[in-house]
Amino acid sequence: MNRTMLCVTSALLLSVSVTACGSSGDPPPGAKTLSFELTDEGCLPHESKAPAGPIAFEAENTGSSKVTEIEVMEGEKILGEKENLSDGLSGSFSLTLDAGEYTIYCPGGDVERGTLTVTGKSKAKASPQADAAVAHYRKYLEENAHGLVLQTKPFVAAVIAGNVAVAKGLYPLDRVFYERIEPVAESFGDLDPRIDARENDVPAGEFEGFHRIEKALWEEGTTKGMAPVAKQLQKDVEELAGKVETVDLQAVQIANGANELLGEVSASKITGEEERYSHTDLVDFEANVEGAEAAFEAVKPLLDETDPELSGEIEADFKMVFAELEPYRQGNGFVSYTQLTQADTRKLARSIDTLAEKLSEVPAAIASSE
Amino acid sequence: MAPLTRRRFLGAAGAGAAGLGIVGAGGYLLGQETADAGGEGTGGVPFYGEHQAGIDTPAQDRLHFAAFDLLSEDPAELRELLREWTVAAAEMTAGEMVGNVNDVPLAPPDDTGETVGLLPSSLTVTIGFGPSLFEKPGLGLAGRRPAALKPLPPLPGDELDPAESGGDVCVQACSDDPQVAFHAVRNLARIGRGTVAMRWSQLGFGRTSTTSRSQETPRNLMGMKDGTANIKAEDTEAMARYVWVGGEGPAWMRGGSYMVTRRIRMLLEVWDRAPLQDQERTIGRHKYSGAPLGGSDEFEPLPLEAQQNGHPTIPADSHVRLASASENDGARILRRGYSFTDGVDESLGELEAGLFFICFQRDPAKQFVPIQQRLGSIDALNEYIKHVGSALFAVPPGAQPGGYVGEGLFT
Numbered sequence: 001m002n003r004t005m006l007c008v009t010s011a012l013l014l015s016v017s018v019t020a021c022g023s024s025g026d027p028p029p030g031a032k033t034l035s036f037e038l039t040d041e042g043c044l045p046h047e048s049k050a051p052a053g054p055i056a057f058e059a060e061n062t063g064s065s066k067v068t069e070i071e072v073m074e075g076e077k078i079l080g081e082k083e084n085l086s087d088g089l090s091g092s093f094s095l096t097l098d099a100g101e102y103t104i105y106c107p108g109g110d111v112e113r114g115t116l117t118v119t120g121k122s123k124a125k126a127s128p129q130a131d132a133a134v135a136h137y138r139k140y141l142e143e144n145a146h147g148l149v150l151q152t153k154p155f156v157a158a159v160i161a162g163n164v165a166v167a168k169g170l171y172p173l174d175r176v177f178y179e180r181i182e183p184v185a186e187s188f189g190d191l192d193p194r195i196d197a198r199e200n201d202v203p204a205g206e207f208e209g210f211h212r213i214e215k216a217l218w219e220e221g222t223t224k225g226m227a228p229v230a231k232q233l234q235k236d237v238e239e240l241a242g243k244v245e246t247v248d249l250q251a252v253q254i255a256n257g258a259n260e261l262l263g264e265v266s267a268s269k270i271t272g273e274e275e276r277y278s279h280t281d282l283v284d285f286e287a288n289v290e291g292a293e294a295a296f297e298a299v300k301p302l303l304d305e306t307d308p309e310l311s312g313e314i315e316a317d318f319k320m321v322f323a324e325l326e327p328y329r330q331g332n333g334f335v336s337y338t339q340l341t342q343a344d345t346r347k348l349a350r351s352i353d354t355l356a357e358k359l360s361e362v363p364a365a366i367a368s369s370e
Numbered sequence: 371m372a373p374l375t376r377r378r379f380l381g382a383a384g385a386g387a388a389g390l391g392i393v394g395a396g397g398y399l400l401g402q403e404t405a406d407a408g409g410e411g412t413g414g415v416p417f418y419g420e421h422q423a424g425i426d427t428p429a430q431d432r433l434h435f436a437a438f439d440l441l442s443e444d445p446a447e448l449r450e451l452l453r454e455w456t457v458a459a460a461e462m463t464a465g466e467m468v469g470n471v472n473d474v475p476l477a478p479p480d481d482t483g484e485t486v487g488l489l490p491s492s493l494t495v496t497i498g499f500g501p502s503l504f505e506k507p508g509l510g511l512a513g514r515r516p517a518a519l520k521p522l523p524p525l526p527g528d529e530l531d532p533a534e535s536g537g538d539v540c541v542q543a544c545s546d547d548p549q550v551a552f553h554a555v556r557n558l559a560r561i562g563r564g565t566v567a568m569r570w571s572q573l574g575f576g577r578t579s580t581t582s583r584s585q586e587t588p589r590n591l592m593g594m595k596d597g598t599a600n601i602k603a604e605d606t607e608a609m610a611r612y613v614w615v616g617g618e619g620p621a622w623m624r625g626g627s628y629m630v631t632r633r634i635r636m637l638l639e640v641w642d643r644a645p646l647q648d649q650e651r652t653i654g655r656h657k658y659s660g661a662p663l664g665g666s667d668e669f670e671p672l673p674l675e676a677q678q679n680g681h682p683t684i685p686a687d688s689h690v691r692l693a694s695a696s697e698n699d700g701a702r703i704l705r706r707g708y709s710f711t712d713g714v715d716e717s718l719g720e721l722e723a724g725l726f727f728i729c730f731q732r733d734p735a736k737q738f739v740p741i742q743q744r745l746g747s748i749d750a751l752n753e754y755i756k757h758v759g760s761a762l763f764a765v766p767p768g769a770q771p772g773g774y775v776g777e778g779l780f781t
Contacts, residue, residue, distance in 0.1 A: 252476060317564070350441075350567050353563055353564075354563055354564035357560065357563045357564065358564075360477075360478045361477060361478070363476045363477065364471070364474050364476040364477030365477075367476045
């Protein structure tokens with residue numbers, strides 16, 4: 001490794017949520033300014049508040065020989081500081097802070113520690129291209145959430161009517177909409193476990209949603225007792241569709257979502273663990289990849305500017321993955337997972353790994369243009 | 371600025387000092403790094419040189435070996451892979467981080483990270499090419515294939531599993547730290563994703579050979595000293611005669627060697643029930659001293675002519691006799707194998723363990739093959755072993771800084 005580490009970003013300290021580089025130059029435009037007085041009492045005011053985002057800290061020693069330094073700390077980590085401010089001197093530095101409680105530490109004062117409370121969300125101004133990426137993906141998200149609501153209705157009706165054969169036919173078609181947008185659904189706390197948990201993912205007695213019904217249809221061969229589960233599923237997907245409309249999205253997050261979708265494929269689809277009763281895993285496989293592709297297409301204009309070569313490679317790799325899936329297509333779905341040989345799954349896994357390794361570079365590659 | 375070693379990276383990333391990360395104080399940490407960088411780098415084996423490291427360099431304690439299938443027949447992609455592997459291997463053997471994106475919050479780090487804080491630990495990375503590489507029409511390498519890189523013929527006693535045999539390209543990573551060896555293969559596999567896919571791999575936990583006079587002869591899983599009579603790196607004449615490819619090979623292989631690997635499963639449950647005397651007669655050496663039967667010192671010459679009660683002291687079917695150079699028209703090989711275990715044999719519930727045999731030579735058809743033809747048919751040891759995996763690779767000479775391993779194949 002021979003890059004100059006201009007800013008030490010604490011890559012190993014996973015909790016750091018602060019922009020790495022404090023700066024003592026001009027504060028970034030739009031920064032909130034907080035002024036402190038260094039006195040024998042400590043730094044005044046002891047309590048301060050600011051909105052999340054860039055903050056300029058100004059400090060002036062108004063006659064203290066005991067206090068000559070001000071530090072902004074998160075826990076025991078120093079995020080920024082100004083030292084050697086003797087009587088009459090002033091100085092400044094700026095930081096970009098996320099919401100949270102920070103300590104204003106002024107050693108030597110009567111009160112050494114003050115509190116800075118940062119609230120709200122950091123509002124970085126996005127570029128027009130980034131806004132376009134978000135709008136593009138939001139449309140996809142809403143279409144699929146809406147599709148999920150519509151497609152769940154006949155499925156739920158079949159389950160309530162006790163029509164096992166029809167419900168089995170509708171199940172994979174409904175799953176597609178969910179699997180395409182799964183990472184977003186996962187961001188809403190307990191909605192994903194309610195809709196999509198597998199039996200061992202949740203405490204006994206809380207197993208509900210798609211996979212509970214899947215188990216009833218394929219394993220138990222009946223829909224007995226499933227009506228309440230099906231009704232709840234309909235409510236849950238409607239709640240999901242409602243939340244999707246207001247979800248806060250950023251281009252980098254969308255790119256990360258594409259990675260997560262391929263992670264889903266590697267972790268549970270290619271292993272046949274997701275649809276353990278129906279064995280319709282390849283349907284989910286394709287839906288995950290479609291969702292990842294849609295997310296990639298949304299941010300592609302950003303990537304085309306920063307790394308067109310990577311962009312072209314990823315596009316080709318998506319084509320390659322879809323081509324690898326093609327031999328297993330059957331009717332409007334895919335062959336059962338149980339029909340795949342080890343050589344088949346190995347090949348499919350390899351194609352996903354190839355694509356995912358490159359796709360994982362996208363978030364950092366587009367971050368600068370956001 | 372000098373490359374940042376894994377140990378120094380730890381300090382620079384702020385996690386070394388009692389978890390106190392000083393953000394935005396890069397200047398301070400950089401200063402500290404240059405101040406005491408000089409004390410580092412012990413335990414490193416140079417990557418660049420006349421020969422690839424990992425052949426005549428002292429055998430380390432741990433192995434991670436991997437054979438890969440090439441997914442693309444585009445020669446440009448293969449060249450790029452070898453270039454990237456060379457750079458990464460040189461970084462890892464020097465105890466540096468792989469790549470240069472390791473501290474960008476939004477990017478997956480180039481280096482997988484499990485060796486951060488670890489010394490180079492004598493890591494060597496040795497790259498080879500299997501016969502099948504030269505049979506891919508798209509690569510157009512058929513004309514570059516060395517005559518010595520003929521697939522091994524079927525050998526007596528073979529019970530080979532194709533899934534654990536062969537491979538277009540191989541990586542032998544050896545280190546004194548198992549995590550460092552694993553890290554090397556893992557990172558090279560990751561760099562190669564899309565161009566190569568791992569076909570099989572083997573971990574080895576204890577060396578079974580010495581390649582230097584400075585090393586003590588280790589024991590294999592049968593409890594026997596193995597490789598006493600191995601070629602030693604200090605014997606440069608023997609190395610030139612038996613190991614390094616000379617003028618007989620194509621120019622791109624001169625200074626290289628041919629590697630044969632054999633996954634040899636030992637039937638340890640059966641071996642453990644054999645009386646000591648039978649064990650010693652099977653091998654031809656005393657179990658504890660390693661001395662030839664009838665002798666007392668490990669390094670005394672094999673008394674192949676000696677008789678006892680009208681029978682050869684070293685039995686006619688003993689392993690040392692059959693493997694000895696004098697019984698093989700003088701053929702010798704450089705052995706560099708490792709003991710392995712992969713848990714439990716699924717069908718029998720027995721220890722899945724044995725020897726991952728690795729040897730280097732100038733011409734397998736004149737060295738390993740005839741030796742194994744004899745051993746495979748009459749060696750008393752066959753009662754206790756099975757050859758279940760096999761591979762052959764052309765190991766090109768070492769690379770020079772700025773170049774890459776296998777470069778000669780494309781020029």
